[in-house]
Amino acid sequence: MAPLTRNRASADGVPEPIMATYYAQRASAGLIIAEATTPNAVGQTYPDIPALYNDAHVTGWRRVTGAVRAAGGTMFLQLQHGGRIGHPDTTGLTPLAPSPVAFPDSIHTPNGSKPGVVPREMTVAExxxxxxxxxxxxxxxxxxxxEGVEVHGANGYLIHQFLSDVTNRRTDAYGGSVSGRIRFAVEVVEAVADAIGPSRVGLRIAPGVTANAMRETDIEHVYPALVGALADKGLAYLHVVFADPEQPLFRRIRDDWPAALIANPSLPWPTPLPADGGRHAAERLLSAGADLISLGRAFLANPDLVERLRRSAPLNPVRVEHWYGGGALGYTDYPVLAPARVPLAH
Known part of the structure; x- marks a missing residue:
């Protein structure tokens, strides 16, 4: 199950009890990668997303992992710093980014939609x-x-901003050349691996993806360099978002990455979810060398997605209006299949 932002935490980032229900309902996934969670206050992207930088956050998440474990599931947590995808109305702080390049669109805040602000360029100490x-x-x-964490290096957030020559205009050791622009990503992954062991760490990347107004001009150079710099670190996996088995860069990443590769076949919103939940695209990626497949929207609307795919059963429609924020409606109230009938022995 791919990480899916749902904005159901408290205002101060503590996971609410309903989140334990939501994730436990989906415990049949081979691995749940829990939603993007901020590692510090300035890294918060949107209102009511979870955090993990104080003891209250740990206690809230412990309820979630306990419920999933009791239901037979396994969880990693995605760690995400928003960089320029943040707003003072949400955090009370000026966003930090590799360079003072504003997010060109509006950002959701507690006070409604607001224009992106010019972030402050991070110092080397920061x-x-x-x-x-x-x-x-x-x-x-x-x-x-x-069980482990996934470092979010995709979809236009801070690490991705460092990788791009459009959002990273630095001239110091963290910018300019490809080796400079991948430096922050490598140092974050190394720091996390040193803290909890590399076998508990994954990295998510999205070469060329334009989510959050992202632009990159040299993905064919940046991503092979990044993969090469991390290939011998003993990480658990690399997670490639919006993966295309026909893309030469995907095939090169697969060839260069020695460990498990998770591929996400989803297409950016508002591309409709396929009626098969992405099964055909997943099978193409498996044939192209992916080891595991992550599915997002299909899991959002189908707690029992694994069983539905097994039975080739129809999927619940996704209720888009309840994606972000709210309570149980459109979150924990999606129906599941009736148990399969087992023929009686004669």
């Missing part, structure tokens, strides 16, 4: 302290009962 915040959050994740 870059290093942010890597330490990721590591500290990873340690808290293990304490909260997660």
């Amino acid at each position: 870059i290093r302290s942010t890597a330490k915040d990721f590591a500290a959050a990873a340690r808290r994740a293990i304490d909260a009962g997660f």
